[in-house]
Amino acid sequence: MKKIRFLRIQFDAEIEAYEIPAFRGAVASKAGLENILFHNHLNDRELLYGYSVIQYKRIGRNPGIVCIDYGVDDIHHLFNNRSLDIKLGERPLSLTVKNLQMHQYTLQVWEKTFQYRLYNWLALSQENYQAYQLIQNDLERITFLEKILIGNILSFAKGVNWQVDKTISLRIDDILKTKLVPYKQQKLMAFDLRFRSNVFLPDYLGLGKGVSLGFGTVSQIKDRK
Template sequence: MTKIKTLTIQFNTPLQRRELPLFRGAIIASISTGNILFHNHNEGSTLRYAYPLIQYKRIGGKASIVCIEEGVEAIGELLVAENNGKMKIGEKEETFSVSRVNALQTNVQCWESIFEYRIRDWLPLNESNYKIFCEEESLTNRIKKLENILIGHILSFAKGINLHFEKQIEVSIKTIDNIRKVKYKRVSLQCMDISFKTNISLPNFIGLGKHASVGFGIITKVKSKDNHQNNIDI
């Protein structure tokens, strides 16, 4: 059993989905130490190929940050930044004050029981596997491919927090909704919302998959059998 620390900070500042990269840039500019956890780049601007432990979100329509493990300690650098909460989102100067903080510990492990989650704005397909996905005529096989990709994304998260599962991960996709194309850094990507069941317990509001650091692939646990979910507006 591994307890994972998460800290979700929600600001009182409304944020549009398209403004998330600007929000991320504003936070990074506020950190005088250049801590790698805030931007996930090594020296020379090369990518840090590891699961992001500080993630920039839009939760309840407001600018938010989700911190995981070492990211929880690192976020203190933002809270003591000498900017009086003022940051520029594009050309707009905004004052960011914290409206809600939620610190949790989640047991991340394989269980005999099953958990149900939703993912919003999930990016499972890159250019190469999207072509393979479209060429697959069987709907069953398409869903199976997505399930295998999702297992890979869960494993990437686990690797990022130095966790190894002793048992096999089970994933079953229940619904697929709102399939659409989105652009990120001028690259067209296939985006979708899904609900799925798994034998892995996962923390609320972490991101899974591509561009998890800027609000894609946010998961929320379905609370009960009648599918009431956490309030999230991405």
């Protein structure tokens, strides 16, 4: 069991999905490049590997930032600025907070299951993409993806120092869409899907590759009563 803080900030402006990398760069510069959690670069050649605790999102059509656990402690570096005017390329953008929500969540493996949607999930590295393509059976492909998704949850747990002491169960119920998306000057396969697990995951949490740029965003499917 682990308690984490989870801060979600939505700004009153509009961006396109392809502008998220520029939004990340502009915010990191505004916060100060010496604050590594905003961009995960130790220097020009070295990256800070591990789970990104500051993630950049598109919430509706608005730019947003999600800060997870100790990532919350650094957000003041952005808001210490008198002006939150930034530039996305040549386009000026003024960041006014539209919605700010701070929560504390308890991470644990439960006896019950939770249902989720997962958007733009970058599941496959170059190595496991080849392995995935060689699998002919749809059921075996889903099993392959389920193992990767459990690994992504464990990577998140490690990133926030949550010691998972029970077995994670997970089932992909439906793959809604697969598509090629641009990621760091290449095209990668992304999945939209529904899954269930005995792990509670907060809305807007990122799983998999590219979470700092809004890929692999989780949304819980609430029971209708």
